[in-house]
Amino acid sequence: MKNELLGQLDLGEYLERFSSFLARQKELFIPGDSKIHFECILELSEHDFNPPNKIKALNDELMRLSKNGVLHVSEIYEFAKIISYFSYLKKLKFQGSLSRWLDKIILPEDMLQIASSFDKNGELKDEVDARLVDLRHALKLKGEEIATALRQIAYSKSLSSYLVDTQIHYINESETLLVRGGFNHVLKASIVARSSGGHFYVEPERIATLKREQSRLNDEKQMIIYEHAKAMSERMSKALAFLKFINGAFDIFDAYSARALMAKSLDLEFVLPKDNSRIVLKDFAHPALKNPKSISLDFSKKVLLITGVNAGGKSMLLKSIISAALMAKYLLPMRINARQSQIGAFKEFDAIIEDPQNVKNDISTFAGRMLHFSRLFSKRGLLIGIDEIELGTDFEEAASLYSVIIEQLIKNDVKIAITTHHKRLAMLLAKNDEVELVAALYDESTQRPKYEFLEGTIGKSYAFETAARYGIAQNLVAKAKELYGENKENLNELLTKTINLEADLKERIKRVQAKESKLDELISAQKEANESEFERTRAIVARLEREYNEAINEAKKAINLNNTKDKQRAINAANERKKSIAKPKQSLNQNEPIAVGDSVKYGLSKGVVLAINKKEATINSNGISLRVPLYALKKYHNNAQKPAPSVRLSVQKPKSASVSLDLHGLRVDEALEQLDKFISDALLAGFSEVSVFHGMGTGRLARAVSEFLKAHPSVESFSDAPANAGGYGAKIVRL
Template sequence: RYVLQERESKLYEYAKRFSAKLSNLVPFIGFCDREFDRYDHYQARVLFARTRDFAILKPQNNDDVVLEEFSHPAIHKPKPISVDFRSNLLMITGVNAGGKTMLLKSLLSASLMAKYLIPMKINPHKSRIGSFKRIEAVIDDPQSVSNDISTFAGRMVQFSHLFEHKSALVGVDEIELGTDSDEAAALFAIVLDELIKRGQKIIVTTHHKRLAALMADRDDVELMAALYDEERRLPTYEFLQGVIGKSYAFETATRYGINPAIITRAKSLYGENHEKLSVLIERGSELERSLKRKNREVDERLESLKTQESALKEAREHLRVELDAEKAKLRTGYDEAIREAKEAAKGMDMAAIHRQLNKAQAKLPKPEPIKIAEPEPIKYEVGQTVKYRSQRGTVVSVGAKDAMIEVEGMRVRVKLTDLKPSGNLPKKPKVTVTSQIDQKSGLKLDLHGLRGEEACERMDKFLSDALLQGFDEVIIYHGIGTGKLSYAVKEFLKVHPSVKSFTDAPQHLGGFGAKIVRL
């Protein structure tokens, strides 16, 4: 017994020492337990949301409640609703059993689930819910016989508690319950105004139009009507924003067996003006439904056009990628041919250089010729005065594409496209000029050893003589040298009006030291 007692005392002493060491860690261990519990809760919610195709909405830093395709979690096979509630007060009107209370509870439940990060069935990309410190619901009938309190008195007690809070989301079902609707409308209009001033966001359902009419002119009040299918006698669970809903009291009484004569007398007592108001309300609802249907059709059409636009963009991008690939391929071949030409140039092989340059040029894509509408040809007559370059002459004969004109006593055959009509000028004395130009099979001009100005004068006279003799292609030799004479020749040929084009001569005709000129 003594040994056992000593053993127990030692164990107790050890336990005290261990407890003294571990007591400082108790808050940290408790913190770890709480955080792991919270993490387990979040993980369980995420896994639950994934298995049910639900979403978790994080509250935003505002008081907007925008729901898109939200389904109430407590309703079997619910119809998804879409609500845009950004104002301070939302008033839901319409017939009994039309879905007003369901919409109220949906707004409150969605806000509550977002506040505590509970998964819900909703479109998270188009929905957002604000952050509220409290969510209050005034829904049940507070009447109590034991406490000797009426329905209206109980409602007043509930409303008195609402003034104690700020930044709360409040839902009130059948706000005018238990008292005269006209008096309640005036009272609750002031009560709601005071609650809004305290920063509260309120949702109210009612089927009395008096309160809705009193609050409808405010900018911070949103109206919403519950729709009812009178032909099928079923609620549609659809809602229209911006209108006051019809109550369908007379229609409901008729449907459930009330004598039609009684209904007729009731309508007469209700008044013709009120009946017209109900008709206008219903007509407004029908127009709103029609507009909603047309908007849906336009949205579908717009979505189809967006899909087609996306497909066209993808096709264009695909073609652009293919074009870039082809361009890169052609550029690679061109660069390779240029590289080979440079290698040949190092060996001073002129024939190889020209072959490689022609090879590189052949690899480039041929540009599409630009088609320009040709103007109507001008018809010239014999004896008509025309302008040819800077001189005027007279038409001697006209062919299909050219004409013979007489300029200062000299006859020249020119193309019709080079002529322009001119006013009739007085005829000058006819002078006969004899050209001393030798007729050759081709015209050549050698400019070696000349300065730039002298070369330009020689080329001007040379080209004029060639035109007079009817040549359409000549060759001009200028050599290579320092390049100054070659540059002067090219600049002169660029601006000469009778030169169609010019290129370097082939290798056997002078290569870079000569130009083939087409007139």
């Protein structure tokens, strides 16, 4: 992918962060079936696993093995790390696509044996060759002998008058002493270097002899290691096909691992591209923004034309659309409501955002844009973003030209997101069924952009208002309005009113839909209550029928008895059974009369009595008015809403309040309990900002902390801490 496009979309920092999770650098695209990759990434995200260690690229090593070359032992160790890691993965209890993929990877016994020959530091293990054990021991002793000899020489009386200091100086990889001239009278040594003060760094002859012996031992060790490297390389050359496969498989898993770890660390989600060109974003946030307003939109047609207020987020909306589609294509995690979002699949991405004018290429802004557009006509399955489309030429001419160009690109199955300040292009394109409009909104009361968007309308640029807000004198703004023309300004006012009315209408529709949803919930709850009451009544009736029948049967027994006393006893038993039958009691609220304003329950629903008419009452439940039988109501006593007037609360600031909380090592339930108390203490202490340290780990605690802070009514906002204050392992919480 072009770095230029990533820079235009402000994704550079995000991708640098993603790269930090990779064991080795690679292309973003994962070859193969995207659906299977998606399933594997989701499955991996649900598991705790050790991420792979850093691995170097092994293409050159594979090429040398194909020519029966001998690899260095450190290069063999890189393959050993890959094989050992897959051996570890196959022991984990994965299921689904990831398990099936790992089951297909068979690790040859010969390669497992090579992998097991190394320790965690990349050294051949002692059991590989007994000679290595002896040599390592000999080298250790020789090193100790050299160190002892140096100390003896440094502290010898004969040399003390010539020594500058008693330190051991490493010069040109040699252990040396720093001495004054004339040292040769008491010490046989060779000069290695001269100091800036005119002294000499010397290597004593005794030390040189010991180091030659040490070098000889090292040479023997390296010859033995070479023997094993040669033998292993021969075996690896025979298994070249497997090594190429496992090297590629490692790249695939590394791509899975980086995505899963990043999603856990930053509480992100994945979206699998659909086989269409529709883009539906729900609560998407561009990764370059700090504490952004999330965006939601439905871009189902071919062209999205974004108009409206200056500095209102039009360019960032455009970048967000392209970025979301690009991140979905490469299965990268993003901040989004994945369940309610849908992103189509696109072959290519492009953006015309920056000014192409450059003194080196001798090209104007408009000419550069025309050159870029001319290359688009051969594209298919392209998603492109164009910022300030009319830039560089007369906007009236540009509107006519671009309307024709865009209509042709629509025919070529190109999907386009466009921002513009000028309404002429919007009006020309609005007639096309494949064009949808979005306007950036402006808050008239605060004279500031809302960074929100309204679908289906053309927005006003608010150039005059923006100029005044940023310091242009009011008399200059008034003069500009006069030059602009009364009719055009009236049109702008009409446009503003239309946008505000539409926004208000959509808000009313939203409230009505919410009320409908509440009504549906109420109806559903009442239906469940009615069904429950029916079942309860049916059970009572069945019980009464059974118990009365048993009493009647006892009475019938008396008819067949001859003895009068027996008859009397049977009748008495029947009467006792009759008396013991528990009859259901029906409460008609005779003990608690209901009045207007009372809180009541009707089945599972709660409400307040608005009016009473004979045997019926009207209640309000969650904004819904219901007429219900009076006898079916029960008073609902909510003690929390009517505290006794005699109760007094005395709140004191905590004596040990702190501005930071460390949750490392705690279980999620323990951590959240401490976090809840910590925030309460911070509020009582009057703190406006505190720090919470949770660490990164598996991401489970970080996600739990984020969800808790989102739901806490006293938390105004929170964000990841700066790098020097905990970074992604901490949160800065504003109260």
